[in-house]
Amino acid sequence: MCTVTFLPLKNNGFILTSNRDETPLRATFPPKKYQEDGVKLVFPKDKLAGGTWIGTSSNNRLVCVLNGAFKKHNRKESYKKSRGIIAKDILKASNCNAYIKNLDLDGIEPFTMVIVDWNNNNLNLLELVWDENTKHFNSLKNEPKIWSSATLYSETSKETRQHWFKTWVSENNFTTSTILNFHHSEIGDKEQSILMKRPKVETVSITSIKKEDQKIEMLYKDIIRNLIHKTSI
Template identity: 35%
Template sequence: MCILSIFIQTNGDFILTQNRDESIYRPTSPNVETREFFGRKITGPVDLNSGGTWIYYTDKYTVCVLNGGYENHSHRPPYRMSRGLVILELLKFASMDEFISEINLDGIEPFTMLMIDLKSNQKQILVWDGKQKFVENLNDEKLIVRSSSTLYNASEKLFHKEKFEELEFINYEEIYKIHQKLAMPKNEKYPIVQSTSITQIIYSGKVTNLKFCPIQI
């Protein structure tokens, strides 16, 4: 849930790739599943701890979430709902704007949520800092790179962004290679946290394909 990149073409097609940096003890399904929430079918990996997910697509939306908002924060459980369930709440609403306006986030840990409406081509990021919602409209962006504030400082975030900006030939394989190189290994600073999977969603010609690759721990 911690590094994402999205390359967007002028016709609305895109390649979204996300590294999930998580506790090595948090259980995750080994495969992608199609499930139903609030009358809509979603496709994505499953967090077995909460029953939610960190990235999914439907016939209308592509959605993913990162831990944390703009700044690092202290983890202070218990929280009212997992962020992996919060991103499914979008499916209750008629639009992303309505979701942003109406969703109650009190008692939810900070997060950054990317939403793409495949019908209207609207793209937004919702940032919740634990007290306030912030909305970024991304409709004119061609490259978006975000890294979790809970794990990466400002210089590391800039390094990630520069790696994607240096990419000469934009295709899903080259993008995936960068995400592999940026994958977080076990380290002294975060001894039980590392990149546990890479997920890539390719939207082309109104067809969505998802590739989910668990990383051997």
């Protein structure tokens, strides 16, 4: 939810990995297969809001959510809809671009969504940022990339993490095990490291989704309980 990396693989494959930085008191269900509105979904579920921060669908799509847009915002007492529910709506949409173009986000808390869509034998890496005033929807190059949540990490911290990731990319092969090592790393200050820990917020889980040819696998690690769930999609 708060630290995300994308790695391209050959033949339109990829590995996307997300660290969820949250209060350990917030209950979560591990990944499970669901069917909603005729669409097959796989995602870990947030018990409080019923949505998700990362998931895939039979529409050949992945959506991953980070809190905040470009900079830290002042949180309101309430919002119209959970960002995790919007993530599910995008997973279920038949046409991703058209759905986002018409998506009304007034009254929604700022967010960043990383979207991977692999329809028509193409792999499209997309980014949707809502800053509470404007939708910023862009297509990105299929190259290694890291995102850090604006609500938890300053611009200086983001730049430091970009440097760590760039170094990692130059020294490692792109596999699930190697990128998981990066997402478990405790480089530098513990409050700013990839595997983060602060008094009230810490990395509670790591989810990694790999697409290779027609095979898709989701690995979910509950950091708090030290449990691992693997799901083939």
